[in-house]
Amino acid sequence: MDPIFSARGIVKAFAGVQALRGVDFNVLPGEIHALLGQNGAGKSTLVKILNGVHPAGSYSGEITLAGETVSFASPAAARAAGVGYVPQEIEVLEQLSVAENVFAGHTGLGEGVLIHRHKLEARTRAILDDLGLTIDPKAIVASLTSAQRHLVMIARALALKPRVLMLDEPTASLSGTEVEALLEVLRRLKRQGVTMIYITHRLPEVLEVCDRATVLRDGRVAAELGRDAFEEERFIFAMSGQRLQKLFPAHEAPVGARPMLSVEHLNVAGKPGAIYGARDVSFSVAAGEIVGLAGLLGSGRSEILHGIFGRVPADGAVRVDGQPIAIRSPRDARDAGIALLTEDRKRDGLLFNLPVGANITIGNLDPLSARGMVRGDRERSAILEAMRQLNVKASSPQASVAHLSGGNQQKLLFARVLMRAPKVLLLDEPTKGVDAATRQEIYRLVVELANKGVALVVVSSELEEVLGLCDRCLTIADGRIVDEFKRGEGGEDRVLRAVAAAQAETVRAAS
Ligand SMILES: Nc1ncnc2c1ncn2[C@@H]1O[C@H](COP(=O)(O)OP(=O)(O)OP(=O)(O)O)[C@@H](O)[C@H]1O
Ligand SMILES: [Mg+2]
Structure with a gap:
């Protein structure tokens, strides 16, 4: 079969970085083609070339679509040729409705200039229904x-x-069910004849829906595999050149340790229409303990962390190391020794106009200062040490954050909270977008912090991560703790059963 979309000999360099070093990439009609590779391997760069974000002329090599040579000058040109693209980082207009976002830039297609708003909403409804989503087309994206x-x-x-x-x-x-729903959408699109290129770090998804895979390593193709050759270990070996050992490092909950974080009757208001917030949440985490919050998207897991960290208005009592603290803002939380790794690195994590180094040390300058002055030498060596420890792929501490690959941006945020040496560390999706090797490194760091007496709370949409990493799991549904168990006392089915039972109860209460 001839490829529908193919690239030959693609070479792309950015100032100081050779992102792609001669990539051949062939996508067959109607397949779901996985594009795999470690953070910084060049995946996003390749699809940005195929989509005109990096326009013709900014790279060398040839691209063909359905047998014709194409050179896209812009994403609009690629769209017009039938190439759709969902970028890694979220780009939405917060103050507009869902329908306006879905059709931003596409209005007037085939029907003159004006389209009635109701029509846009109805069409958006149809697309969302098709995706199996209950989002209201009129909702404001914020x-x-x-x-x-x-x-x-x-x-x-x-x-x-x-x-x-x-x-x-x-x-x-x-998280789990949303992933399943999305994979179902991909299967449906495939039946409709849509060809897809699918980037992910979650290998089980590849096994589940993809037909073929191309693995990039350092800007080169390391492997091209057909479905019959699919195997997680083979992917990982092609990506990293290494075999990975056991996924989760061993950790035992400390016995009889004092509570480092305790939360009583925490209430957080939900965002209008979208989520529940937190309702009367009480729990404590011992020094050296790793506690996971499991639950579905929108169950209130992140709101609990945000409430404790003072990012959203909350009431209830929070104590750190026995000391009651009044948390009215993140500053109060930080002063009390709490650090939060945010889930949304673009919206409230990284500062895109500051370089890599400053993004790591921001808020952490006190230990690097003497008599109120920042010691440049200390700052620089701390930055280099943090970059080395987390294997941040950037040309230098002066490099721009906007130019880092997604997974490397995540590592910067992690480096920042580590440098803070907190007593309590709240991690919201700590491995979001990071590759298998770095994921292991992050798990290792989490356990190491626990061994130093830090109390950790982990929110992850990957149940496996919560269950494998945490000493104790709290299951959250509708903003409440609905179940709690220790490592080894339950698995994914226990979490899902507790969530389902809580939801059934909510439905009963409402009717
Ligand atoms: N605009 C840019 N300017 C400078 N360097 C860039 C730019 N875009 C990407 N790079 C560099 O090119 C390399 C490949 O980045 P790319 O974003 O393609 O990686 P990726 O495979 O998508 O990784 P991830 O899994 O982390 O998203 C990285 O070293 C990155 O820092
Ligand atoms: Mg990427």
Whole structure:
């Protein structure tokens, strides 16, 4: 079969970085083609070339679509040729409605200049229904969670009925059931004849829906595999050149340790229409203990962390190391020794106009200072040490954050909270978008911190991560703790059963 979309000899350099070093990439009609590789391997760069974000002339090599040579000068040109694209980072207009976002830039298609708003909403409804989503087309995007925003962007790409759809890590911020729903959408699109290029770090998804895979390593193709050759270990070996050992490092909950964090009757108001917030949540975490919050998207897991950290108005009592603290703002929380790794690195994590180094040390300058002055030498060596420890792929501490690959941006945020040496560390999706090798490194760091007496709370949409990493799991549904068990006392089915029971109860109470 001839490829529908193919690239030959693609070479792309940025100032100081050779991102692609001669890539051949062939996508067959009607397949779901996985594009794999470690953070910084060049995946996003390749799809940006195929989509005109990096326009013709900014790279060398040849691209053909359905047998014809194409050179896209812009994303609009690629769209017009039937190439759809959902970028890795969320790009939505917060103050507009879902329908306006889905059709932003596409209005007037085939029907003159004006389209009635009701019509846009109805069409958006149809696309969202097709995706199996209950998001209201009239909702203002600012009220949505980051996962829901990602789904809106997918709807936006589908609005143009593309022939080839490229998805750059669409599931990075989704949890189990949402991932399943999305994979179901991909299967449906495949039956409709849409060809897809699918980037992910979650290998089980590849085994589940993809037909073939191309693995990039350091800007080169390391392997091209057909479905019969699919195997997680083989992918990992092609990506890293290494075999990975056991996924989760061993950790035992400390016995009789004092509570480092305790939360009593925490209430957080939900965002209008979208989520529940937190209701009467009480729990404590011992020094050296890792506690996981499991639950579905929008169950209130992140709101609990945000409430403790003072990012959203909350009431209830919080104590750190026995000391009651009044948390009215993140500053109060930080002063008390609490650090938060945010889930949404673009919206409230990284400062895109500051370089890599400053993004790590921001807020952490005190220990690097003497008599109120920042010691440049200490700052520089601390930055280099943090970059080395987390294997941050950037040309130098002066490099621009906007130019880092998604997974490397995540590592910067992690480096920042580590440097803070907190007593309590709240991690919201700590491995979002990071590759298998770095994921292991992050797990290792989490356990190391626990061994130093830090109390950790982990929110992850990957149940496996919560169950494998944490000493104790709290299951959250509708903003409440509905179940609690220790490592080894339950698995995924226990979490899902508790969630289902809580939901059934909510439905009963409402009727
Ligand atoms: N605009 C840019 N300017 C400078 N360097 C860039 C730019 N875009 C990407 N790079 C560099 O090119 C390399 C490949 O980046 P790319 O974003 O394609 O990686 P990726 O495979 O998508 O990784 P991830 O899994 O982390 O998203 C990285 O070293 C990155 O820092
Ligand atoms: Mg990427």
